[in-house]
Amino acid sequence: MADRQSPAPKKSAPRKAKAPRRLPPATVEEMFRRFEERDPEPKGELEHTDPYTLLVAVVLSAQATDVGVNKATRRLFAEAATPEAMVALGEDRVREHIKTIGLYRNKAKNVVALSERLIAEHGSSVPPSRAALELLPGVGRKTANVVMNTAFGEPTIAVDTHLFRVGNRTQLAPGKTPLAVELGMEKVVPDRYRRHAHHWLILHGRYVCKARKPECWRCIIEDLCPFEPKSVPGKGARAVV
Numbered sequence: 517m518a519d520r521q522s523p524a525p526k527k528s529a530p531r532k533a534k535a536p537r538r539l540p541p542a543t544v545e546e547m548f549r550r551f552e553e554r555d556p557e558p559k560g561e562l563e564h565t566d567p568y569t570l571l572v573a574v575v576l577s578a579q580a581t582d583v584g585v586n587k588a589t590r591r592l593f594a595e596a597a598t599p600e601a602m603v604a605l606g607e608d609r610v611r612e613h614i615k616t617i618g619l620y621r622n623k624a625k626n627v628v629a630l631s632e633r634l635i636a637e638h639g640s641s642v643p644p645s646r647a648a649l650e651l652l653p654g655v656g657r658k659t660a661n662v663v664m665n666t667a668f669g670e671p672t673i674a675v676d677t678h679l680f681r682v683g684n685r686t687q688l689a690p691g692k693t694p695l696a697v698e699l700g701m702e703k704v705v706p707d708r709y710r711r712h713a714h715h716w717l718i719l720h721g722r723y724v725c726k727a728r729k730p731e732c733w734r735c736i737i738e739d740l741c742p743f744e745p746k747s748v749p750g751k752g753a754r755a756v757v
Contacts, residue, residue: 548709551716558715567642567667575654580617588614599631626654644668671710678721
């Protein structure tokens with residue numbers, strides 16, 4: 517008699533990844549209401565006088581502190597505050613001005629190259645378009661978003677390491693990449709707060725919701741934020757992105 521074959525085990529259906537938790541809209545509204553009440557007109561900390569000097573400063577700020585960039589650009593912009601002056605200054609001289617900040621050699625090359633492109637393709641003006649900005653040397657999505665928001669008043673959200681951390685910790689817009697957090701923020705931030713949202717969140721991450729130890733005891737949205745464990749003065753808290 518032929519051996520009876522056991523039925524093949526059924527394959528279990530692949531589990532669907534759980535969607536990240538989202539805060540209730542009323543909670544999000546209250547968070548931004550508090551940010552606005554405390555600081556109605558938040559400003560970025562990079563020193564600039566116009567869209568061009570802002571663009572250069574943001575390009576230089578990659579992997580560098582705003583304080584360090586400001587020290588370098590005060591000297592640089594005193595000599596070259598226009599695309600034409602920057603090209604005339606030349607890459608070697610630009611390097612000398614910015615050598616105190618990280619990646620200064622490549623940044624000097626990009627600053628001169630983007631200045632040449634602005635002269636040749638945009639009449640020496642900074643274009644108010646993300647697509648056009650991202651075609652310039654050294655300009656990525658975050659830089660383009662900062663320029664569009666700060667120089668042209670567009671409601672873009674620039675995700676740096678601080679905003680990325682705050683977006684995940686608070687569950688405002690959890691995501692594994694800066695783009696995911698940016699797109700998540702666009703979905704949840706109420707329209708009336710969109711213009712200043714990224715400045716509030718960046719400053720909050722820089723000075724309150726810090727990477728190693730969030731200072732929950734002085735956070736204005738502490739009671740609305742699901743992050744645990746909350747930190748208290750003098751004691752550490754578990755670091756979470």
